[in-house]
Amino acid sequence: MKPIHVGLLGLGTVGGGTLTVLTRNAEEITRRAGREIRVVRAAVRNLDKAKKLAGELPLTTNPFDVVDDPAIDIVVELIGGLEPARELVMQAIANGKHVVTANKHLVAKHGNEIFAAAQAKGVMVAFEAAVAGGIPIIKALREGLTANRIEWLAGIINGTSNFILTEMRDKGAAFADVLKQAQDLGYAEADPTFDIEGIDAAHKLTILSAIAFGIPMQFDRAYTEGISKLTREDVKYAEELGYRIKLLGIARRAEAGIELRVHPTLIPERRLIANVDGAMNAVLVKGDAVGPTLYYGAGAGSEPTASAVVADLVDVTRLHTADPHHRVPHLAFQPDQLAATPILPMDEVRTAYYLRLRAFDRPGVLADITRILADRDISIDAMVQKEPGEGEEQVDIILLTHVTVEKNVNAAIAKIEALDTVAGKVMRIRLEELAAR
Ligand code: HSE
Numbered sequence: 001m002k003p004i005h006v007g008l009l010g011l012g013t014v015g016g017g018t019l020t021v022l023t024r025n026a027e028e029i030t031r032r033a034g035r036e037i038r039v040v041r042a043a044v045r046n047l048d049k050a051k052k053l054a055g056e057l058p059l060t061t062n063p064f065d066v067v068d069d070p071a072i073d074i075v076v077e078l079i080g081g082l083e084p085a086r087e088l089v090m091q092a093i094a095n096g097k098h099v100v101t102a103n104k105h106l107v108a109k110h111g112n113e114i115f116a117a118a119q120a121k122g123v124m125v126a127f128e129a130a131v132a133g134g135i136p137i138i139k140a141l142r143e144g145l146t147a148n149r150i151e152w153l154a155g156i157i158n159g160t161s162n163f164i165l166t167e168m169r170d171k172g173a174a175f176a177d178v179l180k181q182a183q184d185l186g187y188a189e190a191d192p193t194f195d196i197e198g199i200d201a202a203h204k205l206t207i208l209s210a211i212a213f214g215i216p217m218q219f220d221r222a223y224t225e226g227i228s229k230l231t232r233e234d235v236k237y238a239e240e241l242g243y244r245i246k247l248l249g250i251a252r253r254a255e256a257g258i259e260l261r262v263h264p265t266l267i268p269e270r271r272l273i274a275n276v277d278g279a280m281n282a283v284l285v286k287g288d289a290v291g292p293t294l295y296y297g298a299g300a301g302s303e304p305t306a307s308a309v310v311a312d313l314v315d316v317t318r319l320h321t322a323d324p325h326h327r328v329p330h331l332a333f334q335p336d337q338l339a340a341t342p343i344l345p346m347d348e349v350r351t352a353y354y355l356r357l358r359a360f361d362r363p364g365v366l367a368d369i370t371r372i373l374a375d376r377d378i379s380i381d382a383m384v385q386k387e388p389g390e391g392e393e394q395v396d397i398i399l400l401t402h403v404t405v406e407k408n409v410n411a412a413i414a415k416i417e418a419l420d421t422v423a424g425k426v427m428r429i430r431l432e433e434l435a436a437r
Pocket of ligand 1: 133
Protein backbone atom coordinates (compact mmCIF):
# COMPACT_ATOMS: atom_id res chain seq x y z
CA MET A 1 0.00 0.00 0.00
CA LYS A 2 1.29 3.47 -0.73
CA PRO A 3 2.66 5.46 2.23
CA ILE A 4 0.50 7.93 4.11
CA HIS A 5 1.99 11.41 3.81
CA VAL A 6 2.63 13.56 6.86
CA GLY A 7 3.51 17.26 7.03
CA LEU A 8 5.09 18.65 10.19
CA LEU A 9 4.46 22.15 11.50
CA GLY A 10 7.49 22.65 13.73
CA LEU A 11 10.71 20.70 13.96
CA GLY A 12 11.77 21.58 17.49
CA THR A 13 11.97 19.28 20.50
CA VAL A 14 8.81 17.28 19.71
CA GLY A 15 9.01 17.55 15.90
CA GLY A 16 12.60 16.37 15.96
CA GLY A 17 11.67 13.50 18.29
CA THR A 18 8.79 12.51 16.00
CA LEU A 19 11.10 12.34 13.01
CA THR A 20 13.65 10.32 14.98
CA VAL A 21 11.12 7.81 16.33
CA LEU A 22 9.39 7.40 12.95
CA THR A 23 12.77 6.73 11.31
CA ARG A 24 14.21 4.46 13.99
CA ASN A 25 11.06 2.34 14.41
CA ALA A 26 9.88 2.59 10.79
CA GLU A 27 9.61 -1.16 10.29
CA GLU A 28 7.62 -1.88 13.45
CA ILE A 29 5.40 1.14 12.90
CA THR A 30 4.61 0.03 9.34
CA ARG A 31 3.80 -3.48 10.59
CA ARG A 32 1.37 -1.93 13.05
CA ALA A 33 -0.16 0.76 10.86
CA GLY A 34 -0.48 -1.39 7.75
CA ARG A 35 1.42 1.10 5.62
CA GLU A 36 4.42 3.36 5.81
CA ILE A 37 4.00 6.68 7.62
CA ARG A 38 6.25 9.06 5.71
CA VAL A 39 7.05 12.66 6.63
CA VAL A 40 7.21 14.51 3.32
CA ARG A 41 7.57 18.15 4.37
CA ALA A 42 8.21 20.28 7.44
CA ALA A 43 7.62 23.95 8.17
CA VAL A 44 10.25 25.51 10.41
CA ARG A 45 11.10 28.95 11.70
CA ASN A 46 14.81 28.81 11.05
CA LEU A 47 15.98 26.87 7.97
CA ASP A 48 19.65 26.86 8.96
CA LYS A 49 18.93 25.45 12.40
CA ALA A 50 16.61 22.74 11.04
CA LYS A 51 18.71 21.55 8.10
CA LYS A 52 20.96 19.19 10.06
CA LEU A 53 18.02 17.40 11.66
CA ALA A 54 15.91 17.37 8.48
CA GLY A 55 18.49 15.74 6.16
CA GLU A 56 16.74 15.21 2.81
CA LEU A 57 13.32 16.29 4.12
CA PRO A 58 12.02 19.33 2.17
CA LEU A 59 11.65 22.37 4.43
CA THR A 60 9.70 25.60 4.19
CA THR A 61 9.38 28.63 6.42
CA ASN A 62 5.73 29.10 5.39
CA PRO A 63 3.49 26.72 7.36
CA PHE A 64 0.66 27.24 4.85
CA ASP A 65 2.85 25.43 2.28
CA VAL A 66 2.32 22.31 4.42
CA VAL A 67 -1.34 22.89 5.23
CA ASP A 68 -2.22 23.56 1.57
CA ASP A 69 -0.02 20.80 0.10
CA PRO A 70 -2.39 18.42 -1.75
CA ALA A 71 0.09 15.54 -1.32
CA ILE A 72 -0.19 15.67 2.50
CA ASP A 73 -2.79 13.49 4.29
CA ILE A 74 -2.03 14.35 7.94
CA VAL A 75 -0.81 17.66 9.36
CA VAL A 76 1.06 17.45 12.67
CA GLU A 77 0.85 20.76 14.53
CA LEU A 78 3.76 21.21 16.93
CA ILE A 79 4.26 24.95 16.95
CA GLY A 80 2.22 25.59 20.11
CA GLY A 81 0.36 28.74 21.18
CA LEU A 82 -3.00 29.92 19.91
CA GLU A 83 -2.19 31.78 16.69
CA PRO A 84 -1.30 30.95 14.01
CA ALA A 85 -1.78 27.37 15.26
CA ARG A 86 -5.58 27.75 15.30
CA GLU A 87 -5.72 29.19 11.81
CA LEU A 88 -3.40 26.49 10.45
CA VAL A 89 -5.38 23.67 12.05
CA MET A 90 -8.69 25.10 10.79
CA GLN A 91 -7.27 25.45 7.31
CA ALA A 92 -5.87 21.91 7.35
CA ILE A 93 -9.35 20.66 8.31
CA ALA A 94 -10.99 22.78 5.60
CA ASN A 95 -8.53 21.20 3.16
CA GLY A 96 -9.77 17.75 4.25
CA LYS A 97 -6.63 16.78 6.14
CA HIS A 98 -6.44 14.94 9.41
CA VAL A 99 -4.65 16.74 12.21
CA VAL A 100 -2.44 15.51 15.04
CA THR A 101 -1.59 18.12 17.63
CA ALA A 102 0.36 18.37 20.89
CA ASN A 103 -1.10 21.81 21.57
CA LYS A 104 -2.94 21.69 24.92
CA HIS A 105 -3.57 25.44 24.96
CA LEU A 106 -5.20 25.31 21.53
CA VAL A 107 -7.35 22.24 22.28
CA ALA A 108 -8.47 23.57 25.69
CA LYS A 109 -9.38 27.01 24.30
CA HIS A 110 -10.63 26.24 20.78
CA GLY A 111 -11.29 22.49 20.88
CA ASN A 112 -15.07 22.87 20.55
CA GLU A 113 -14.76 24.87 17.33
CA ILE A 114 -12.00 22.62 15.97
CA PHE A 115 -13.85 19.35 16.65
CA ALA A 116 -17.08 20.72 15.16
CA ALA A 117 -15.22 21.67 11.97
CA ALA A 118 -13.48 18.28 11.86
CA GLN A 119 -16.78 16.48 12.40
CA ALA A 120 -18.43 18.40 9.58
CA LYS A 121 -15.54 17.63 7.26
CA GLY A 122 -15.23 13.96 8.29
CA VAL A 123 -11.60 14.25 9.40
CA MET A 124 -9.86 13.28 12.63
CA VAL A 125 -8.13 15.58 15.09
CA ALA A 126 -5.96 13.57 17.50
CA PHE A 127 -4.38 15.10 20.60
CA GLU A 128 -2.81 12.39 22.76
CA ALA A 129 0.43 14.38 23.07
CA ALA A 130 -1.43 17.40 24.47
CA VAL A 131 -1.88 15.82 27.91
CA ALA A 132 0.85 14.24 30.04
CA GLY A 133 3.33 13.79 27.17
CA GLY A 134 4.01 10.12 26.60
CA ILE A 135 1.34 8.72 28.96
CA PRO A 136 -1.52 7.29 26.83
CA ILE A 137 -4.14 8.85 29.08
CA ILE A 138 -6.41 10.06 26.27
CA LYS A 139 -6.49 6.55 24.82
CA ALA A 140 -7.17 5.09 28.26
CA LEU A 141 -10.04 7.47 29.00
CA ARG A 142 -11.61 7.42 25.55
CA GLU A 143 -11.33 3.71 24.92
CA GLY A 144 -9.93 1.58 27.74
CA LEU A 145 -12.34 2.93 30.37
CA THR A 146 -15.32 3.32 28.07
CA ALA A 147 -17.47 0.94 30.16
CA ASN A 148 -17.19 3.19 33.19
CA ARG A 149 -18.97 6.13 34.60
CA ILE A 150 -15.93 8.20 35.55
CA GLU A 151 -16.35 9.53 39.08
CA TRP A 152 -13.23 11.63 39.37
CA LEU A 153 -9.70 12.04 38.16
CA ALA A 154 -6.71 13.73 39.71
CA GLY A 155 -3.46 14.36 37.91
CA ILE A 156 0.04 15.65 38.34
CA ILE A 157 0.07 17.07 34.85
CA ASN A 158 2.71 19.76 34.98
CA GLY A 159 6.26 18.44 35.25
CA THR A 160 7.84 21.81 36.00
CA SER A 161 5.79 22.46 39.11
CA ASN A 162 6.21 18.86 40.27
CA PHE A 163 9.97 19.22 39.88
CA ILE A 164 9.89 22.44 41.92
CA LEU A 165 7.78 20.90 44.69
CA THR A 166 10.01 17.83 44.82
CA GLU A 167 13.14 19.96 45.18
CA MET A 168 11.48 22.14 47.84
CA ARG A 169 10.71 19.00 49.83
CA ASP A 170 13.97 17.11 49.30
CA LYS A 171 16.37 20.01 49.65
CA GLY A 172 14.33 22.46 51.73
CA ALA A 173 14.92 24.91 48.88
CA ALA A 174 12.97 28.13 48.35
CA PHE A 175 10.51 28.38 45.46
CA ALA A 176 12.36 31.07 43.48
CA ASP A 177 15.70 29.20 43.51
CA VAL A 178 14.19 25.98 42.18
CA LEU A 179 12.23 27.78 39.48
CA LYS A 180 15.50 29.10 38.09
CA GLN A 181 16.88 25.54 38.10
CA ALA A 182 13.78 24.22 36.26
CA GLN A 183 14.21 26.88 33.60
CA ASP A 184 17.90 26.03 33.19
CA LEU A 185 16.93 22.36 32.75
CA GLY A 186 14.45 23.33 30.01
CA TYR A 187 11.32 21.90 31.70
CA ALA A 188 9.42 25.15 31.91
CA GLU A 189 7.20 26.57 29.17
CA ALA A 190 8.43 29.65 27.28
CA ASP A 191 6.37 31.64 29.76
CA PRO A 192 6.95 29.88 33.11
CA THR A 193 3.83 31.56 34.51
CA PHE A 194 1.83 28.91 32.67
CA ASP A 195 3.64 26.19 34.61
CA ILE A 196 3.83 27.67 38.08
CA GLU A 197 0.43 29.34 38.16
CA GLY A 198 -1.38 26.16 37.13
CA ILE A 199 -2.49 27.39 33.70
CA ASP A 200 -0.72 24.65 31.75
CA ALA A 201 -2.23 22.07 34.12
CA ALA A 202 -5.67 23.67 33.69
CA HIS A 203 -5.39 23.34 29.90
CA LYS A 204 -4.68 19.63 30.29
CA LEU A 205 -7.36 19.16 32.96
CA THR A 206 -9.94 20.82 30.72
CA ILE A 207 -9.18 18.28 28.01
CA LEU A 208 -9.31 15.35 30.44
CA SER A 209 -12.61 16.51 31.93
CA ALA A 210 -14.21 16.77 28.51
CA ILE A 211 -13.42 13.18 27.57
CA ALA A 212 -14.05 11.82 31.08
CA PHE A 213 -17.54 13.28 31.42
CA GLY A 214 -18.62 13.97 27.85
CA ILE A 215 -18.82 17.73 28.27
CA PRO A 216 -17.54 20.53 26.02
CA MET A 217 -14.12 22.08 26.67
CA GLN A 218 -14.62 24.80 29.30
CA PHE A 219 -11.18 26.12 30.12
CA ASP A 220 -12.57 29.49 31.20
CA ARG A 221 -14.57 27.82 33.96
CA ALA A 222 -11.61 25.96 35.47
CA TYR A 223 -10.36 27.23 38.84
CA THR A 224 -6.62 27.78 38.69
CA GLU A 225 -4.21 28.36 41.55
CA GLY A 226 -0.46 27.80 41.26
CA ILE A 227 2.43 27.00 43.56
CA SER A 228 4.21 30.36 43.71
CA LYS A 229 2.87 31.23 47.17
CA LEU A 230 3.87 27.95 48.83
CA THR A 231 6.56 28.20 51.46
CA ARG A 232 9.17 25.71 52.62
CA GLU A 233 7.40 25.70 56.00
CA ASP A 234 4.16 24.45 54.46
CA VAL A 235 6.00 21.72 52.60
CA LYS A 236 7.75 20.72 55.84
CA TYR A 237 4.62 20.87 58.04
CA ALA A 238 2.66 18.82 55.49
CA GLU A 239 5.43 16.22 55.58
CA GLU A 240 5.36 16.13 59.40
CA LEU A 241 1.62 15.43 59.25
CA GLY A 242 2.10 12.57 56.76
CA TYR A 243 1.21 14.44 53.57
CA ARG A 244 2.96 15.61 50.40
CA ILE A 245 2.00 18.77 48.54
CA LYS A 246 1.37 18.30 44.81
CA LEU A 247 -0.08 20.60 42.19
CA LEU A 248 -3.14 18.56 41.24
CA GLY A 249 -5.65 18.97 38.47
CA ILE A 250 -8.92 17.55 39.81
CA ALA A 251 -12.15 16.88 37.91
CA ARG A 252 -14.91 15.39 39.97
CA ARG A 253 -18.55 14.61 39.35
CA ALA A 254 -20.44 16.11 42.29
CA GLU A 255 -24.19 16.15 42.90
CA ALA A 256 -24.79 19.65 41.58
CA GLY A 257 -22.20 19.70 38.82
CA ILE A 258 -18.59 19.09 37.95
CA GLU A 259 -15.63 20.30 39.98
CA LEU A 260 -12.81 21.50 37.72
CA ARG A 261 -9.87 22.79 39.66
CA VAL A 262 -6.09 23.07 39.71
CA HIS A 263 -4.38 23.93 42.99
CA PRO A 264 -1.66 22.80 45.39
CA THR A 265 -3.06 19.85 47.31
CA LEU A 266 -2.01 17.84 50.35
CA ILE A 267 -2.16 14.10 49.59
CA PRO A 268 -1.47 11.29 52.08
CA GLU A 269 2.14 10.26 51.52
CA ARG A 270 1.20 6.58 51.31
CA ARG A 271 -0.72 7.11 48.05
CA LEU A 272 1.25 6.05 44.99
CA ILE A 273 0.55 9.37 43.30
CA ALA A 274 2.08 11.25 46.25
CA ASN A 275 5.37 9.56 45.35
CA VAL A 276 5.49 10.79 41.76
CA ASP A 277 8.55 12.98 41.93
CA GLY A 278 10.68 15.25 39.76
CA ALA A 279 9.34 16.19 36.34
CA MET A 280 7.24 13.00 36.02
CA ASN A 281 3.47 13.06 35.48
CA ALA A 282 0.70 10.76 36.72
CA VAL A 283 -3.07 10.63 36.40
CA LEU A 284 -5.31 8.76 38.81
CA VAL A 285 -8.74 7.92 37.38
CA LYS A 286 -11.63 6.50 39.39
CA GLY A 287 -14.19 4.61 37.33
CA ASP A 288 -17.29 3.07 38.90
CA ALA A 289 -16.58 -0.39 37.50
CA VAL A 290 -12.80 -0.57 37.42
CA GLY A 291 -12.09 1.38 40.62
CA PRO A 292 -8.96 3.53 40.76
CA THR A 293 -6.40 3.23 37.95
CA LEU A 294 -3.09 5.06 37.81
CA TYR A 295 -1.12 6.13 34.74
CA TYR A 296 2.48 7.24 35.19
CA GLY A 297 5.25 8.41 32.88
CA ALA A 298 7.17 11.24 31.32
CA GLY A 299 4.93 14.25 30.80
CA ALA A 300 7.30 16.10 28.51
CA GLY A 301 10.47 15.67 26.50
CA SER A 302 11.33 14.92 22.92
CA GLU A 303 10.80 11.19 22.46
CA PRO A 304 8.19 10.65 25.21
CA THR A 305 5.96 13.28 23.56
CA ALA A 306 6.84 11.92 20.12
CA SER A 307 5.65 8.52 21.35
CA ALA A 308 2.16 10.03 21.74
CA VAL A 309 2.32 11.87 18.40
CA VAL A 310 3.31 8.70 16.54
CA ALA A 311 0.59 6.69 18.31
CA ASP A 312 -1.93 9.21 16.97
CA LEU A 313 -0.38 8.98 13.50
CA VAL A 314 -0.82 5.20 13.58
CA ASP A 315 -4.44 5.56 14.74
CA VAL A 316 -5.25 8.03 12.00
CA THR A 317 -3.50 5.88 9.41
CA ARG A 318 -5.53 2.83 10.41
CA LEU A 319 -8.85 4.68 10.47
CA HIS A 320 -8.62 7.30 7.79
CA THR A 321 -10.55 5.23 5.25
CA ALA A 322 -13.18 4.24 7.83
CA ASP A 323 -16.65 5.74 7.75
CA PRO A 324 -16.42 8.71 10.19
CA HIS A 325 -19.29 7.20 12.23
CA HIS A 326 -17.15 4.17 12.97
CA ARG A 327 -14.31 6.14 14.49
CA VAL A 328 -13.88 6.92 18.19
CA PRO A 329 -15.54 10.32 18.75
CA HIS A 330 -13.13 13.19 19.45
CA LEU A 331 -14.45 13.68 22.97
CA ALA A 332 -15.18 9.98 23.60
CA PHE A 333 -18.96 10.56 23.57
CA GLN A 334 -20.98 11.01 20.38
CA PRO A 335 -20.94 14.72 19.46
CA ASP A 336 -24.73 15.06 19.84
CA GLN A 337 -24.52 13.44 23.28
CA LEU A 338 -22.38 16.01 25.08
CA ALA A 339 -23.86 16.90 28.47
CA ALA A 340 -24.64 20.41 29.67
CA THR A 341 -23.69 19.54 33.28
CA PRO A 342 -22.57 22.80 34.89
CA ILE A 343 -19.05 23.36 36.18
CA LEU A 344 -19.39 24.20 39.88
CA PRO A 345 -18.19 27.59 41.10
CA MET A 346 -15.23 27.15 43.44
CA ASP A 347 -17.32 28.35 46.40
CA GLU A 348 -19.45 25.21 46.09
CA VAL A 349 -16.57 22.74 45.91
CA ARG A 350 -16.27 20.27 48.78
CA THR A 351 -12.85 19.24 50.03
CA ALA A 352 -10.72 19.19 53.19
CA TYR A 353 -8.24 21.90 54.18
CA TYR A 354 -4.84 22.56 55.70
CA LEU A 355 -4.88 25.95 57.43
CA ARG A 356 -1.71 27.54 58.82
CA LEU A 357 -1.86 30.66 60.89
CA ARG A 358 0.41 32.62 63.16
CA ALA A 359 -1.07 33.50 66.53
CA PHE A 360 -0.08 34.82 69.95
CA ASP A 361 0.48 32.02 72.43
CA ARG A 362 -2.16 33.25 74.94
CA PRO A 363 -5.18 31.78 76.72
CA GLY A 364 -8.34 31.69 74.62
CA VAL A 365 -6.71 32.09 71.21
CA LEU A 366 -7.44 28.53 70.13
CA ALA A 367 -10.92 28.70 71.63
CA ASP A 368 -11.69 31.73 69.43
CA ILE A 369 -10.42 29.99 66.34
CA THR A 370 -12.22 26.72 66.92
CA ARG A 371 -15.45 28.61 67.69
CA ILE A 372 -15.24 30.41 64.34
CA LEU A 373 -14.80 27.06 62.60
CA ALA A 374 -17.58 25.35 64.54
CA ASP A 375 -20.00 28.20 63.78
CA ARG A 376 -19.52 27.45 60.08
CA ASP A 377 -19.92 23.72 60.47
CA ILE A 378 -16.23 23.04 59.89
CA SER A 379 -14.99 20.03 61.78
CA ILE A 380 -11.32 19.79 62.79
CA ASP A 381 -9.50 16.57 61.92
CA ALA A 382 -6.08 17.37 63.43
CA MET A 383 -4.24 20.27 65.00
CA VAL A 384 -0.60 21.06 65.75
CA GLN A 385 0.87 24.03 67.55
CA LYS A 386 4.58 24.53 66.89
CA GLU A 387 7.04 25.63 69.56
CA PRO A 388 7.71 29.39 69.45
CA GLY A 389 11.09 30.40 68.09
CA GLU A 390 13.71 31.85 70.50
CA GLY A 391 12.29 35.07 72.01
CA GLU A 392 9.12 34.89 69.84
CA GLU A 393 5.63 35.47 71.17
CA GLN A 394 3.83 34.05 68.18
CA VAL A 395 3.52 30.43 67.11
CA ASP A 396 2.49 28.58 63.95
CA ILE A 397 -0.76 26.67 64.33
CA ILE A 398 -1.73 24.10 61.72
CA LEU A 399 -5.27 22.80 61.45
CA LEU A 400 -6.54 20.03 59.20
CA THR A 401 -10.27 20.05 58.59
CA HIS A 402 -12.68 17.36 57.51
CA VAL A 403 -14.38 17.75 54.14
CA THR A 404 -16.46 20.91 54.04
CA VAL A 405 -17.72 23.54 51.59
CA GLU A 406 -15.18 26.06 50.29
CA LYS A 407 -17.35 29.12 50.92
CA ASN A 408 -17.60 28.24 54.63
CA VAL A 409 -13.83 27.97 54.88
CA ASN A 410 -13.34 31.31 53.15
CA ALA A 411 -15.78 32.95 55.55
CA ALA A 412 -14.01 31.38 58.54
CA ILE A 413 -10.60 32.51 57.27
CA ALA A 414 -11.81 36.10 56.97
CA LYS A 415 -13.03 35.97 60.58
CA ILE A 416 -9.83 34.37 61.87
CA GLU A 417 -7.67 36.95 60.09
CA ALA A 418 -9.68 39.70 61.77
CA LEU A 419 -8.79 38.43 65.28
CA ASP A 420 -6.33 40.67 67.17
CA THR A 421 -4.48 37.61 68.32
CA VAL A 422 -3.78 36.35 64.80
CA ALA A 423 -0.97 37.87 62.75
CA GLY A 424 -1.08 38.18 58.98
CA LYS A 425 -2.87 35.91 56.54
CA VAL A 426 -4.08 32.36 56.97
CA MET A 427 -2.42 29.95 54.55
CA ARG A 428 -5.06 27.68 53.03
CA ILE A 429 -4.13 24.56 51.08
CA ARG A 430 -6.75 22.05 50.00
CA LEU A 431 -6.40 18.43 51.05
CA GLU A 432 -7.60 15.34 49.19
CA GLU A 433 -7.52 11.80 50.55
CA LEU A 434 -7.86 10.34 47.03
CA ALA A 435 -9.24 7.19 48.63
CA ALA A 436 -10.40 4.30 46.48
CA ARG A 437 -14.00 4.66 47.64
N1 HSE B 1 5.82 22.66 30.60
C1 HSE B 1 5.11 21.41 30.57
C2 HSE B 1 5.39 20.70 31.89
C3 HSE B 1 5.56 20.60 29.39
O1 HSE B 1 6.18 21.19 32.69
O2 HSE B 1 4.77 19.68 32.14
C4 HSE B 1 4.63 19.52 28.94
O3 HSE B 1 3.35 19.97 28.61
